[in-house]
Amino acid sequence: MNSLPFNIDSIRAQFPILHQQVNGHRLAFLDNAASSQRPDAVIDAVSHYYRNDHANVHRGVHHLSHRATDAYEGAREKVRAFINARSIREIVFTSGTTESINLLASSLGQTMQAGDEVIVSRMEHHSNIVPWKLLAERIGIVIKVAPINQQGELVLDELAKLFSEKTKLLAIAHVSNALGTINPVADIVALAKQHDVPVLLDGAQAVPHSKVDVQAIDCDFYAFSSHKMCGPTGIGVLYARESLLENMPLFMGGGEMVISVSFEKTIYNDLPYRFEAGTPPIAQAIGLGAAIDYLEDIGMDNIAAYEHQLLELATTALSDIDGLRIIGTAAEKAAVVSFVFDDIHPHDLGTVLDHQGVAIRTGHHCANPVMDFFGVPGTVRASLAFYNDAEDIEQLVKALHVAVGMFR
Amino acid sequence: MQVYQKTVLEHSRKPHHFGQLATATHSAEGFNPLCGDKVTVYLNMSSNGTISAARHETSGCAICMSSASMMADAIQALNFETAKALCLQVNTMLTSDSSGNPPGMPLQSLEGVRAFPSRVKCATLPWQTLLTAMMGETLTTTEQEA
């Protein structure tokens, strides 16, 4: 590889989970798109919080409640700065990308009627399909699907034709989890703006791997998950443009989201708290804040550059294997390589690879429409992170040769 | 690896009794929605309950394919009760630690699957589909009990 933007060995040393044997082999963890691993900094921040600072937030006059509240709100500010939102009023904590999208669908759904249209793409994760399908079933909205080409790229000309007077939202992945395709989101948003249609970007696979600036992209909504970016599970973010969020119908009701409640009259809290009912995932938010500090310390541009080198290395090495076909060959790709063999089933490969310490994902990757498009039951997917190294890729290739030898 | 024994691999590469059975009296489709495996079992059952012919069309992994292939071999000419007993025997072998009455070779070569919990359903799907067909029903999935 070319000169590395950081010392990979010292990065790897910060991830305790990587240093173990699986089935008698060195662990090569190549399933980062499903969920990433955590560095000491995140594990320690969560543990420190539970050992020293925990209390419920926004409620107590006592000292610990203040500390917990400061740490929780501090994490919100870190998220804001990380994606360059204008204000913390635009940062809603959710349980993850899935809840972020469901929040939006449930809220916007209250303003939609039968015949209204939502545009998605063929490459969406199920979490950006099913919430809209539910609205279709409940109130009769119509889902329009933007096609992809054989490389797994969005066909922009066809997308452009889908807008109509009835389009209420364009909801699309920033980066595809099944194919690795990076969509030209700024262009897509500009296109939607011509039609006055707000845009939701599913950033679950984008935020962990490159600098995301919601103002530069100019999207209206942006959803992502902490657990895919070295943070804890159970927390995610919905970024929402303040001018839209202000007028959106509420999602869940409960404590935290209200200022005063009587049976005659309820006064709802300010943004973003109005959309966060109940005790929030406090430790998870603090862990997410620590993950952001950690990633920014390394530098998102360094991470993107390094992962791109890994992607090229993996793509070249895998292409050399007889009969291996890569699914998803977009010009702009994140470090995800999905592939199939015509004569070996993905699950058999997955089992043989696991036996050699290589953790990869097999199956449909929660993207059935993508699998149908390429006419495969599923793929094997190696998804890389900045703490992977060339040895991980060598181990994958070696394990694949063993599998091929076994099944042919 | 125990699970991919020679017999298993041979059956998966060249499955026996593969294809439709135009004269089938009973047939059922079985799906594993989690991985997309699909097995269709075709039976010719005479009025006294004997399986006079059995075929399958399977699209799935090596374990599913070889399980279906060995199953089709094993059930030719069995009567209803014996075939049903065999289904239970295989199911016990694949899913329980207590060693029941083993089904004999080559079916026993599938035993290694038990060490791979995420793959057990690949092996049981053909048998579940067979039971479904024998009961005169047409559809089953691994997410429901047979």
Ligand SMILES: Cc1ncc(COP(=O)(O)O)c(C=O)c1O
């Ligand atoms: C593109 C994409 N969108 C949405 C999700 C759902 O994320 P979560 O399960 O964290 O809610 C995922 C995760 O697999 C994803 O890859």
